[in-house]
Amino acid sequence: MKSTSFAPSWALCSTLLAIPQLATAFYLPGVAPTSYKHGDKVPLYVNSIKPVAGQDALLHSVMSYDYYNEMFQFCQPEGGPKYVSESLGSILFGDRIMTSPFDLSMQKNETCKKLCTSKYDTAAAHFVNKRIMQGYALNWLVDGLPAGQHLLDDLTGTTFYSPGFAMGTVSTTDPDGPTFFNNHYDIVVEYHKVNGKEDQLRVVGVIVQPASKAYKGDNLECNDNQTPPVVLLETEGAQTEVTFTYSVYWTESPTAWATRWDKYLHVFDPKIHWFSLVNSAVVVIFLTITVASVLFRALKKDIARYNRLDQINLEDFSGATDLEDGVQEDSGWKLVHGDVFRTPAHPLLLSVFLGNGAQLFVMTGFTICFALLGFLSPSNRGSLGTIMIILYTLLSFVGGYVSARVYKSMNGEKWKLNIGLTPLLVPGIVFTTFFFLNLFLWANGAAGAVPFTTMLVIIGIWFIISIPLSVSGSWLGFRAPAFEPPVRTNQIPRQIPPATTYLKPIPSMLLVGILPFGAIFVELYFIMSSIWFSKIYYMFGFLFLCYGLMIITCAAVTVLMVYFLLCAENYHWQWRSFLAAGMSAGYIFANALIYLISKLSLGGLSGTVLYIGYSALLSFLFFILTGSIGFFSSWWFVNKIYRSIKID
Numbered sequence: 001m002k003s004t005s006f007a008p009s010w011a012l013c014s015t016l017l018a019i020p021q022l023a024t025a026f027y028l029p030g031v032a033p034t035s036y037k038h039g040d041k042v043p044l045y046v047n048s049i050k051p052v053a054g055q056d057a058l059l060h061s062v063m064s065y066d067y068y069n070e071m072f073q074f075c076q077p078e079g080g081p082k083y084v085s086e087s088l089g090s091i092l093f094g095d096r097i098m099t100s101p102f103d104l105s106m107q108k109n110e111t112c113k114k115l116c117t118s119k120y121d122t123a124a125a126h127f128v129n130k131r132i133m134q135g136y137a138l139n140w141l142v143d144g145l146p147a148g149q150h151l152l153d154d155l156t157g158t159t160f161y162s163p164g165f166a167m168g169t170v171s172t173t174d175p176d177g178p179t180f181f182n183n184h185y186d187i188v189v190e191y192h193k194v195n196g197k198e199d200q201l202r203v204v205g206v207i208v209q210p211a212s213k214a215y216k217g218d219n220l221e222c223n224d225n226q227t228p229p230v231v232l233l234e235t236e237g238a239q240t241e242v243t244f245t246y247s248v249y250w251t252e253s254p255t256a257w258a259t260r261w262d263k264y265l266h267v268f269d270p271k272i273h274w275f276s277l278v279n280s281a282v283v284v285i286f287l288t289i290t291v292a293s294v295l296f297r298a299l300k301k302d303i304a305r306y307n308r309l310d311q312i313n314l315e316d317f318s319g320a321t322d323l324e325d326g327v328q329e330d331s332g333w334k335l336v337h338g339d340v341f342r343t344p345a346h347p348l349l350l351s352v353f354l355g356n357g358a359q360l361f362v363m364t365g366f367t368i369c370f371a372l373l374g375f376l377s378p379s380n381r382g383s384l385g386t387i388m389i390i391l392y393t394l395l396s397f398v399g400g401y402v403s404a405r406v407y408k409s410m411n412g413e414k415w416k417l418n419i420g421l422t423p424l425l426v427p428g429i430v431f432t433t434f435f436f437l438n439l440f441l442w443a444n445g446a447a448g449a450v451p452f453t454t455m456l457v458i459i460g461i462w463f464i465i466s467i468p469l470s471v472s473g474s475w476l477g478f479r480a481p482a483f484e485p486p487v488r489t490n491q492i493p494r495q496i497p498p499a500t501t502y503l504k505p506i507p508s509m510l511l512v513g514i515l516p517f518g519a520i521f522v523e524l525y526f527i528m529s530s531i532w533f534s535k536i537y538y539m540f541g542f543l544f545l546c547y548g549l550m551i552i553t554c555a556a557v558t559v560l561m562v563y564f565l566l567c568a569e570n571y572h573w574q575w576r577s578f579l580a581a582g583m584s585a586g587y588i589f590a591n592a593l594i595y596l597i598s599k600l601s602l603g604g605l606s607g608t609v610l611y612i613g614y615s616a617l618l619s620f621l622f623f624i625l626t627g628s629i630g631f632f633s634s635w636w637f638v639n640k641i642y643r644s645i646k647i648d
């Protein structure tokens, strides 16, 4: 029964989800396959050490560390580790990729190779044990593929690869008891022969099975299961010696290179996913149709009545009593025609927000479309972040243009301030918050901190590309004609009668904001787990649909609110529509706080500050985005309805 009810949407969605496969027909720079021959060196790179959910399914930290942080004392390659060049987006998203001492040669099995021996004093032992308790995982990359663990999804019975593997384990008998530090790695690399050719071997899967083995002296028996585990002693003056070893096994796999990521992009519980998507789609469509039909009928009646009154007015101006009655009946939104296009309070701030909102709107739309078309391959690390930065920078032009045009239409006079604030205010708030959160990471010595040079690059991009583009957009926007309102504005503002409870600012914001939030709620959950639990997010088909649903909901409910507002003779629709639609960001922030309580157990001030800081930053951007959607749809609506009535 369930499967049949899903059928139509399933077909649509699988079409959308199938689009990425088209892109595999051609290769993008950086994601072309590498072919190896027997015995060729295959590099293994190490990435920053990130926390993942512990056995209790809670996340205990949000900070990542450099692989070669001196506290961990992991073995270094000869001549010291070197950075592997990365894209800006990859660095911003916390990747720090470096060379490693592992020696992998295609099709050459190795057993119990020794890497190095490290000594852990009390402080280092305490540090490492704490990280093991918090569930930190090592992240390696072999030929661009993350080394993962082979996991079984209990729900669907399918197996998948989860990127990263544990740095150690906590004793199962006593959760506060000893932690076992992994010092041996069984690396299984799957390779594929292209058309069965021996000289075209490609890496299509990497699994690492870590183990903890306290070797006695030089006796490296890494296949002996009886070896006791390594415990780093924290007692005063203790020195624990640990020898690191690894084995490499090459196995042939039928998986082709083009589909090698499929096992990593595992969708948990797709049924729930589909169910909630279809669910919210039905609700949204139902809501929109209701709004549209109610509005359409009410408006048709209103407009017909207003225009009829108008005609009576023209034909018979001798002043019959029933005409008088008719004029008195004239109530509702027509009454405020002389005020509805009155310049709102703080037009400068509103226009700057709207310009930035338009910029974010176009950027998000383009990014999701690029992702949907498969341009953001997961092997191109950080491509999502990079493309977002590039688009955001280039679209400053749109931001400047929209901001200027809106400001001009609101009869703004401080045009210099508008030109200056558009590229400075919102990006400035974002950058300052980002900078202070980064100071926090620096103070904690975490690798998630963006290097100072990267900060300079960002400032450079902002000032050299983004600001000039925005200014030229503003220049064009100010030269373009202002939008002429369809009705004239009176000299003297009308009195606004007191509003009913639900039309008061706060209740109306709470009511309007919850619906767009409802449309993206499920997807948001997956995005948050991909951000905080470092899972790969690749459900752009879902995201695309949800984004569309959110836009429609946002526009529909805001327009409805504006209609009620105007009927109540309140003409302050500009800020009200912006704030009401933007309120969905308030729900997103509240949701993030609930997530903090239910899924995270950070247990420290700095982790909590970081989490709340980043959530607030993202909510702020979302506020501007949805607020602008609400405003522009209301603007369109108000123009439309006042254009259709005759006013003498």
Ligand SMILES: *[C@@H]1O[C@H](CO)[C@@H](O)[C@H](O)[C@H]1NC(C)=O
Binding pocket: 107, 108, 109, 249, 250, 251
């Ligand atoms: C390497 O190890 C794998 C897994 O144990 C095995 O299937 C394969 O035959 C071995 N290859 C060689 C060349 O020994």
